[in-house]
Amino acid sequence: MSIADRSAGAIETVGAWLLGLLWILPLAYAVWTAFHPAAYATRFDLLAPLTLANFVAAWEAAPFGRYLLNTTAIVTMILAGQFLVCTLAAYAFARYTFPGKSVLFALVLMQLMVMPDILIVENYRTMFGLGLVDTIGAVALPYMASAFGIFLLRQTFMTVPKELEEAAIVEGCSTLGVLWRVYVPLARPVFVAYGLVSVSHHWNNFLWPLIITNSVETRPLTVGLAVFSSTDQGIDWSIISAATLMTAAPLLVAFLIFQRAFVQSFLRAGIR
Incomplete structure (x- = not known):
């Protein structure tokens, strides 16, 4: 390995650590603040x-359980809709x-170049x-399809040997049978990775749920968390x-849990 290659590798390593x-410092501060009294939110003391x-x-300050249930229902509906629509569309394009x-x-x-906020x-x-x-349903419905999901699954389906599909047809599989028994199992790591991306995005989505919901019964966690920063007593960073x-x-x-499948799926789809 040349000196230039070693230098480039060292720079990449240092950049990755930085x-x-x-990324970790804000999370570490949040962990410290959450597990200590409010008096220690702005000072570090090992004792x-x-x-x-x-x-x-935090759980009692708002109907946290209801917000959690709403968020879980929203991301589940979106993920199920995206898996169905994106799988069928990707198979057709592939x-x-x-x-x-x-x-x-x-x-x-x-559509990948269109910001979702433009469509609000x-x-x-x-x-x-x-x-x-x-x-x-109003929170979930606009996201039932995903251009990124279609592209990612199409790239994966195109790597499946055509002979496997032909063998399945000879065995009597219908078109949907081939998709379900051949393509979907082989693309399972990609489904896992895309599921993580989709769930993460919609779990943290704030602007659209804030606009389309008005009541506790429909608000997700991100909107519900605004309760903690809108009190008359000021901001309690420990509770937040x-x-x-x-x-x-x-x-x-x-x-x-799924980080290995997450990384491998993008490499398999040809995305670097």
């Missing part, structure tokens, strides 16, 4: 007493030839016209940190 520190009172206060295929796929890719007004008008304002950790914990656990 980025890692930038500071540990407490779980902040988590209890294995079928039809007029306008290239144009349609180009239109799908163009039209989405709200649509939900209002359907009578779905202030419902969980505890609530933030309870909100982020499911995502952190899911990523730690």
Whole structure:
């Protein structure tokens, strides 16, 4: 290995460590603040007493359980809809030839360049016209399809040998049978990775749920967390940190469990 290659590798390593520190420091501060009394939120003391009172206060300060249930329902509905729509669309783009295929796929890719916030007004008008304002369905419905999901699954389906599909047809599989028994199992790591991306994005989505929901019965966690920063007594960073950790914990656990499949799926799809 040349000196230039070693230098480049060292620079990349140092850069990665710096980025890692930038990411971990806010999380470490949130963990420290959440497990200590409010008096220790702005000072570091190794002898500071540990407490779980902040988590209890965060849970009782708002209907946290209801917010958690709403968020879980929203991301589950979105993920199920995206898996269905994206799988069918990706299979069609990967294995079928039809007029306008290239144009349609180009239109799908163009959606990756459109910020979702641009569509908020039209989405709200649509939900209002359907009578779905202030419902969980209204939060989920605009995201039932994903251009990124279609692209990622299409890239994966195109790597599946055609001979496997032909063998399944000879064995009597229908078109949907081939998709379900051949393509979906082989793309399982990609489904896991995309599921993590989708769940993470919609678990943390704030602006659209804030606009389309008005009641506790339909608000997700991100909107509910605003309660902790809108009190007359001021901001209690210990309670806010505890609530933030309870909100982020499911995502952190899911990523730690599926991180290997997450990385391998993008490499398999040819994304570097």
